[in-house]
Amino acid sequence: MNVQSAENLTEILKTFNESTVKLRQAYDALQLKFGALNRQLEDTNKELSRRIAELSEVKEYLNSILQSVTNGVIAINVKGEITAFNKAAERITGLDAESVIQRAFSEVFATDFGASFQRRSGQMEHGQRYTSRDLKVKGRHPFPVRESNSFTRDGRGEITGAVKVFEDLSELRELEEQARRQDRLAALGQMAATVAHEIRNPLGGIEGFASLLARDFDADDPRSKLVTKIQEGARSLNRVVTELLVFTRPMKLDFKTIELPMLVNETLGFLSSDIKAANIRLQKRLGKGELKVTGDAEQLKRVLLNIMLNAVQAMPNGGTLKVGCRQGSLSPAARKMLGHCRNGSWAEVSIRDSGPGIEESEIPRIFNPFYTTKEKGTGLGLSVAAKIVDAHRGQILASNSPRGGALFVVSLPLEG
Known part of the structure; x- marks a missing residue:
């Protein structure tokens, strides 16, 4: 190198x-x-x-x-899909949040929230004032609410959806109806007491003199039959006055523990001859478990007897009478109106006949006093029955069975 x-x-x-x-x-x-x-x-x-x-x-x-929040809150997005559903909304509607979130409001409720808030955008620009109306879950009965609807917006002011705030008015409506009913009963009670006094005195005289007159005629005398008609008419009128007094006076109930299936069975025993005479087939499903309620046995028996007798009379040419007894559960709104009971559980007695059923227009009035479709009815039987059930903090409902005939359901809170 x-x-x-x-x-x-x-x-x-x-x-x-x-x-x-x-x-x-x-x-x-x-x-x-x-x-x-x-x-x-x-x-x-x-x-x-x-x-x-x-x-x-x-x-x-x-x-x-x-x-x-004690009020129900439902929020939707611009597509009308439910994005929020609080516990109060669950309680009021009886729906679970998980089952409705991300579903269209119109799929769950009979009212299309999305379309309604778009149509009323002028009202909802700064929030809609509270208004009262019925809210209806599809497939269920509507219930009264007081609601307010407002738009929701993002930081740029763009509409992102709407929110509905509402409160259940079922209890308030029931209290208002009870107050009106009490006012009517008070007025009716005063009238009944006066009428009973004015009628019963001469009525007793008519029946007494008719009995004396009957002694003067032989059994085969045509006039004897006329006297008998007078006696029957006097007794019938006296029965109407008695029922009217029972309906208008405050009830004195003797509350005791009752085995409901046993009470139902005993009541059916009173009608055994009528059921056989009308060629009616009886089907009983009274359950195997204990169903104990606290109530007045005689008064509850009166309720069941009235409904069962109506069912038998609705089938003069024979048919089927179905009587059931089971543990049931009311809707949240009904439980709120009627009060709380153990686990929200109720004892139900259902009475179903195979007769012609009830005219739909008659169902809302069927428990009103003096309302009857029977030629010789007083219109007080079911009214008294409803009053007795109400005094037991229960509920009585009338409807038409999907298979034909009338259906009555008496619900009473279980003991405990």
């Missing part, structure tokens, strides 16, 4: 060493920058985690408030 080659090699090594030093310096600088970026990323992640935690806390806090 000559001198020139040695110098070249030395220069190359020098350049290589310089490059290595520069590379080391660049690497060290890059490592420092990477460390700084890594620390910055860690700080950003910590800040992001903190904000996520804060947002989660805020979300939980807001959800806690939403679930604690």
Whole structure:
């Protein structure tokens, strides 16, 4: 190797060493920058985690408030899909939030929330005032509510959906109806007492004189039959007056523990001859378990006897009488109106006949006093029955069975 080659090699090594030093310096600088970026990323992640935690806390806090509100709250998006459904809404409607979230409001309720809030956008621009109307879950009876509807908006003011806030008015409506009923009963009671006094005195004289007159005629005398008609008419009128007094006077009930299936069986025993005479087939399903209620056995027997007798009379040419007894559960709205009981459970007695059924227009009035479709009916039998059941904090409902005939269901709170 000559001198020139040695110098070249030395220069190359020098350049290589310089490059290595520069590379080391660049690497060290890059490592420092990477460390700084890594620390910055860690700080950003910590800040992001903190904000996520804060947002989660805020979300939980807001959800806690939403679930604690006693009014029902339903929120929907611009597509009309339900996005929020609080516990009060569950209680009032009887629906589970999980079963309705992300479903269209119009699929769940008979009212199309989406279409209605678009049509009334002028009202809802700044929130709609509370209005009273009926809210109807599909496939169920409507119930009265007081509601307010408003739009929801994002930070830019764009509409993102709407929110409905409502309260159940079922209890208030029931109390109002009870007050009206009590006013009517008070007026009717005063009238009944006066009428009973004015009628019973001469009525007793008519029946007494008719009995004396009957002694003067032989059994085959045509006039004897006329006297008998007078006696029957007097007794019938006296029975109407008695039923009217029973209906209008406050009830004195003797509450005791009652085995409901046994009471139903005893009541059917009173009608055994009528059932056989009318060629009616009796089907009983009284259950195997105990169904104990607290009540007045004689008064409840009177209720069942009245309904069963009506069922028998609805089938003069024979038919089928189905009597059932079981543990049931009322709707949340009905439980709220009637009061609380053990586990929300109720004893149900169902009485179904295969007769012509009830005219749909008659069902809302069937428990009204003096309303009857029978030629010789007083219109007080079912009214008294409803009053007795009401005094037991129960419920009596009349409807038409899908298979034909009338269906009556008496619900009483289980003992405990």
